[in-house]
Amino acid sequence: MEQKLKKVLFITNIPAPYRVVFFNELGKKCDLTVIFESYRASLNVQYNWNDDAIKNFKAIYLTKKPFNPNRIKLGILKHLNYRKYDIIIVTNYAYITETLYMAWLRLTGKRFLYETDGGIIKNDSKFKYGIKHLLLSMANGYLSPSKESDNYIYHYTSSKSNIFRYNFTSISKDDIIKKCLTEEEKNEIKSKLGINESKIVLAIGRFVHRKGFDILIKAFRQIHDEDVGLYIIGGLPTKEYEEAAGGMPNIHFGGFLKKEELKQYMSISDLFVHPTREDIWGLVINEAMSYGLPVLTTNMCVAGVELLPQNCIVRSEDVNGLKEKILEVIYDNDELKRMSDRNLEKIKKYTIEEMVNNHINIFNTF
Structure with missing residues (x-):
């Protein structure tokens, strides 16, 4: 019997070209929705993904204004029905909108994964360490691309058992x-x-x-x-x-x-x-x-x-x-x-x- 496609939600910042290629490939193997915080990175960079590049996943843009990591995108409120997704992945705890979404998922008891492109342990103050520990510990599992990133996650969460490895890249075969x-x-x-x-x-x-x-x-x-x-x-x-x-x-x-x-x-x-x-x-x-x-x-x-x-x-x-x-x-x-x-x-x-x-x-x- 053929396995039913999982319904997957990614929440990330902008439709960077290599990410769109990845999402198109991933969308061939699951029912994929991606919420982008913004349609473009800056006033000088605009992605025209709606017309031709997005093929195998549903793209939702919270704003078409230039991306601002410190501005809350209230449009996320329309997409909080987590029950229709089997898997939820959040990609950045440093952006306010994604941070609030992580907190909401945690408070409502919905399991989710945090995906990082990498991480370097820094000599943080106790306050900064505490904030990172609080935010990263909200996730139920972690997608990490390297041993260095594993150490980063463990440093801030004391968790080793739920770190999953993936090979991060921007190139196709x-x-x-x-x-x-x-x-x-x-x-x-x-x-x-x-x-x-x-x-x-x-x-x-x-x-x-x-x-x-x-x-x-x-x-x-x-x-x-x-x-x-x-x-x-x-x-x-x-x-x-x-x-x-x-x-x-x-x-x-x-x-x-x-x-x-x-x-x-x-x-x-x-x-x-x-x-x-x-x-x-x-x-x-x-x-x-x-x-x-x-x-x-x-x-x-x-x-x-x-x-x-x-x-x-x-x-x-x-x-x-x-x-x-x-x-x-x-x-x-x-x-x-x-x-x-x-x-x-x-x-x-x-x-x-x-x-x-x-x-x-x-x-x-x-």
Whole structure:
């Protein structure tokens, strides 16, 4: 006898692109409703999911105004009939609307799951620790993507028995390359892009302090080889970063690129570096690995700590350590090949399809 589809409710903030892909896949295996707090992230970012992207789940938007985590969305009151759902998942305890919904579920005795993308234990004051403990302890179970996140949940809830593991990602199975480009193919793309260096180090992200690009630039300035180019892509650099680069001809800044343009840089690069000061996950690690890129990152990147071997991790803020690690691998083609093969094999387990299977298994267990 075919098992009846479970009715599942997710409550989250905005329809981020990778989340919509996940919900579309999940909606193939359950009767899925997703309540988004807002239709868009900011005045400059608007998602047009109603027209074409949402296919396999019901989407409800509490507001079409830009997302504000500190503003209560009273529209949630119309959707408090929890009895029609078998499974309820809340994704963030730091947003007021979701926090109130968690409290209401707790007070009315409805079991629910809390899902986190990651977590880093901090040296909180007693007051802040108490608030986090109170909020996280409301849930009856936890979906965690990593050992580090398990520790985070346990730290604030003292609960280990009801933590369920899922493989967090933004890539689908078809996004993983079958094989890396040959040197001839790379050189052809480099020629089109006007790139002359024989070795390419790539970093992607916004030019904000948390991403640690100033650390990477300082490290790279100590690598005295103009045949190794550093390309930082993801936005326009501020004057601070331009001054830090000091006019070095082999440090390049790129603006925001479309997916196909970014794919070219991913394909020709020899090493991906994510020098973050803090990422509770860091999906850019998954994406770099899906292109077979060797990856270096810091101990403050949960994705890196979970997915990469220890010798690919350096301490955050360690300029000299990062420089030494880059030099250790960038000229060693055999080691780069080993890192690439290892990352491609590892990332096969971190696809949207596998993430959906994880969730369905958890729902059936819960």
